Amino acid sequence: MSPDKVLAETAYAKINLALHVRRRRADGYHDLETLFAFCTDGDKLTVEPADTLSLAIEGPFGEGLSVGEDNLVLRAAHALRKACGTAGGAAIRLDKRLPIASGIGGGSADAAAALRLLVRLWGVAMPQSSLHExxxxxxxxxxxxxxxxxxxxxxxxxxxxxxDDAPLRGMPVLLVNPRVPVPTGPVFKGWDGIDRGPLGGGDPLAAALAGRNDLEAPAIAMQPVIADTIAALAAMPGVMLARMSGSGATCFALFGTAEERNGARDAIENHFPQWWTLATLLR
Structure with a gap:
């Protein structure tokens, strides 16, 4: 295919600036209050026209990932195709740059990017509410x-x-993952069931600073190195907030300047060379 037929999207890394678990529901899920923010970097997806739907995966975290129908990217493609009644195909390529199952979006961001791409490729006219569904x-x-x-x-x-993302947009952020697996289900099951109060409103940065991540404790119980990761980030000069994202194990730190962020990245990489790091910005 000619290059102008290839469409590209970033599957932006997600972080939870705060995550309050309020109650465990009868259906097994949990009622949450969270502040989502997104980074300018993430996995990369491309699509080009094809007769059938297919998925190829490459990149530093692509090894061993399924390219079958159980992959969330292909599930998203099939769901969109069914909803809009098209028979169109697509050759999808995923460059997996973010650690898998790490609390920063991962497969969810990839599926969302695939939806955005295929809407463009197939010329789908669909209300945002239908895409949300x-x-x-x-x-x-x-x-x-x-x-x-x-x-x-x-x-x-x-x-x-x-x-109102004005207080957050362009803020330097450092992501750090100690390269340990933390399955989401067991982390939620490990929550102690105590409602520690609502997430504040108003300015999102102020709300984040006053907030917490209620999943940190059960994640740390499973993988104590997460506490070491948060402590290492919190000790860095210029850090405004250090916290675990989602159900872990990725942690993040917000900084006032890119220089402070980069200094923290260099220090982390020097002291903990086995950890994964990403110096980026909030978008």
């Missing part, structure tokens, strides 16, 4: 990743409101 059927974080802007999420995280 498709995204919600794929996973709790997919609707937020579809928007990929600063959001307040409630319910299971899919009841969304846009935030």
């Amino acid at each position: 498709i995204a919600a059927g794929l996973g709790a974080d997919v609707p937020a990743c579809l928007v990929s802007k600063s959001l307040r999420g409630e319910g299971v995280g899919d009841a969304l409101d846009l935030l």
Whole structure:
């Protein structure tokens, strides 16, 4: 195919600036209050026209990932194709640059980017509410990743409101993952069931600073190195906030300047060369 037929999207890395777990529901899910923010970097997806739907995966974290129908990217493609009644195909390529199952969007961001790409490729005219419904059927974080802007999420995280992101946009952020697996399900099951109060409103940065991540404790119980990661970030000069994202194990730190962020990255990489790092910005 000619280069002008290839479309590209970034599956932006997601972080939870705060994540309050309010209660465990009868259906097994949890009512949450969270502040989503998105980074300028992430996985990369491309699509080009094809007779059938296919997926190829490459990149530093692509090894061993399924390219079969169970992959969330292909599930998103099939769901969109069914909803809009098209028989179109697509050759999808995923460059997996973010650690998998790490609390920063991962497969949810990839599925959301695939939806955005295929809407363009297939010329789909579909209301945003319908796309949101498709995204919600794929996973709790997919609707937020579809928007990929600063959001307040409630319910299971899919009841969304846009935030005034002026205090956050362009803020330097460092992501650090100690390369340990933390399955989401067991982390939620490990939550102690105590409601520690609501997430504040108003200025999102102030709300984040006053907030918490209620999943840190059960994640640290499973992988104590997460506490070491947060402590290492919190000790860096210029850090404004250091916290775990989602259900872990990726942690993040917000900084006032790119120089402070880069200095923290260099220090982390020097002291903990086995950890994964990404110096980026909030978008």
